[in-house]
Amino acid sequence: MTAAGYTVERGTPASRLGALASAVLLAVLLALPFWGSSSDMRLLVEFLSMLTLAQMWNLLAGYGGLVSVGQQAYVGLGGYALNVLADFLGVNPFLSVFLAGLVTAAVALPTAAVVFRFQGGYFAVGTWVVAEVYYLLVANSSSLGGGLGRSLQAIRSIPRTERERLTYWIALAVGVGAVALVYGLLRSRRGLALTAIRDSARASESLGINVFRSTLVVYLVTAFGCGVAGALIYLNLLRILPTAAFSVNWTASMIFVVVIGGIGTIEGPIVGTTLFFVLREFLADYGAWYLIVLGAVAIVVMVWAPQGLWGLVAARFDLRFFPVQRRIRFVDEAATAAAARSGGGPGAPSGSRAR
């Protein structure tokens, strides 16, 4: 096969349509403060924070192969970093949301030195232990309010309408940014390396990929994303409690959303987050039942439909709005037919999408 015999496709008709639809949706969402209520804005800030967290966990486990149960560490630290930056150091609270991400990424570096000693299941519990350590350190420091938490003061001088609109726009930037970040990362050279590592770390190493550095980058990027999301969550709530900020339920929600939606795709977490909020609205009166239902659905999906809801749709209709794989399309008709017979041609999902 010569180089002229085929082209590498990286877009699909759906992705071009998706880009157009996304642009329209984005314009509508940007204008929300002018036509929506403040409760709409608050709900969307929650949605966008959850989407960001889910995309981060998706990147971490779906591509980095790092199944962490300790991402609540960075949600909590991000929330507290916002409080420290804005209230103690006098930094603009809106700017602090992004700086909080840098703080959590900086914390993640020495953390990685500890948790990267574990693999597989032990990595999962190891990250959980480290999250507990950060929780205990924060809950025992009286300057941060100890177990009673604290309220964000810096924001009080800003008029309510302005505060709500700015928070919402930042949330929109963060949510869209998270999707763009993961999408961009996965379409880059490093994305190829990550997909290879996920499928076989040992084989990737033999191909010259530095597995340690690639997974470390993923760990730091997701710590940054979770930190920003955590800061955003507590900019929206204004009051932070250590038990809630460092609750493992943050990670539980991320995991369930990603697995139900479809791990290893960009669309999956979007579908999962939507389902998460629909379920929450329906089961709002039943207390803990909503987590029970979410957990049970996630187990059923994992065991019997591991590609998730979006995976089912994508396989059925060959629909990809955010294609991260490369497809080889042959120019030569005969080669196309031959490839189609062997199952590797157009129409069949490319080999890199095994999950």
Next chain:
Amino acid sequence: MNALTQGLLLGGLYALFAAGLSLVFGIMRVVNLAHGDFIILAAFLSIVVVGVTGVGPFLSLVIVVPLMGGLGYGLQRGLLARTLDRGVLPPLLVTFGLSVIIQNLLLQTFSADDRRLDAGDISTASISIAGQLAIGWYPLVVFLVAALAIAGLQGLFTRTALGRAFRATADDQETVRLMGIDNRHTYGLAVAIAFGIVAVAGVFLGIRTTFSPDIGPGRLLVAFETVVIGGLGSLWGTLVGGVILGTAHTLGAKVDPAYRELAGHLVFLLVLLVRPQGLFAKPVREA
């Protein structure tokens, strides 16, 4: 000195927490993230048994242990078996989902109130050794039971046909099938035994302290740290790991009750940094 002996004996309970986790990981390479919640489930089952039959918590083990063992076998054959050999994520996700489900179901059924299993005088009686030094009868009994359980497991592994089947299945489940061993049944039995120990651990925990539905994950972390400190794959190591962690907890709590858990985590991280393979690790085997 009293804190030291208390910590030492507390290690027995922690070793019981850890033995079940270690057993399942050793044979199936699966970390059961719901391990702590199953411990708490066993404690609540004991409350129900005590409430219905009127027997004491120790006697309730006669019902709770087989019940949990059966649950473990069913869980393995019905659910966990479907997640094996499919990578890291499926077993972790399924057990994590179970953790969330069990925790919240207990919350819905029994509320968030603190509970305790009442075993009568034994839970407070103590032997006075010399001067200020006294040893509680109950912690001593727990420690001895833990040592017996570990000796029993060790014996089971090295001296019985079932133990040979366990070890062989852990090494190579394909070859084991050629030798006429049903690896699925072996896995089921391993989880059943682990859950039997979990049942004992849960009931002993419930007699020792108050418990509520949300403390499961904390027990998982204790079990995990105990296993790692002691060294992966070493049963006697879990007893040593438990003693070290128990001592860290009681000494930390003596400085300030708020430092109890933190002291444990820090000792764990210290061991990890100095000796990543744990204190009594067996040579590493490829997973």
